[in-house]
């Protein structure tokens with residue numbers, strides 16, 4: 001969808017040009033810096049080069065505002081930015097519609113649903129920041145991607161909160177996994193963030209396979225635990241009785257597809273230089289992850305509406321409150337971990 005919009009913006013810009021209107025970049029006041037033209041992979045430091053992406057790189061060390069204005073420039077990160085920029089209003093609109101339909105009111109047991117939305121918006125925002133600004137310098141690259149990992153960790157725990165309070169079955173909550181689910185989810189979310197920061201700062205290009213292992217194993221564990229109440233319900237409850245299960249199945253399928261495109265540089269591996277602007281695996285990963293988040297929101301609202309009257313009775317005010325306090329605490333821990341790796345990176349470069 002973002003690809004179509006980007007294509008539409010390019011066509012619109014060309015049409016306006018033919019009608020005598022100056023292009024968008026020319027309308028930026030001359031007192032403000034405008035982004036330099038994109039360059040080939042060989043013209044940027046090794047750190048910024050992506051496998052099989054040969055052109056469309058933004059030059060390093062431009063003014064920060066150039067990277068902000070590059071939101072409207074065609075470069076090899078454009079779709080990585082726009083896929084997540086556009087996902088945010090879609091989520092907000094669906095939240096607005098669902099909240100109105102079910103008569104959502106804020107209290108201790110409905111708070112996890114709001115925290116799920118906030119954690120989703122946070123990961124989208126930090127991802128946009130990373131893809132927009134990381135090209136400024138090596139320090140910026142590390143700093144913004146470490147922050148991106150904190151957003152992902154927060155989202156992992158936000159999903160766990162939603163799945164625990166609204167999707168899980170009583171029999172699952174009484175199991176060993178159910179009893180330790182929330183603290184274990186928070187720990188694995190932090191571990192994923194810490195492992196990704198470690199792998200990014202420890203390994204340099206060409207990246208060894210250990211780097212991917214370091215990133216994928218803690219994230220896979222966090223996901224498997226976080227999705228366990230959903231999988232349990234998918235296999236124990238009749239789909240015809242529960243309309244939310246279709247959305248849960250779609251969220252799992254979207255996530256698995258996103259994980260595939262995150263792990264492998266496809267399709268660019270087979271078409272080197274032809275996916276520099278549109279069609280990179282990372283863009284497809286963003287699309288499927290955004291879809292996964294939208295399906296999760298729909299499913300969680302249906303689950304919430306189904307059992308809102310019994311939530312306080314089942315969980316109690318205190319359990320809901322403590323589980324939600326853990327979210328900002330996790331965010332602080334992840335930010336501190338990211339900042340520590342950022343500082344270590346600066347010290348490492350100075351020595």
Ligand SMILES: [Zn+2]
Pocket residue numbers: 080127131282286
């Ligand atoms: Zn990304």
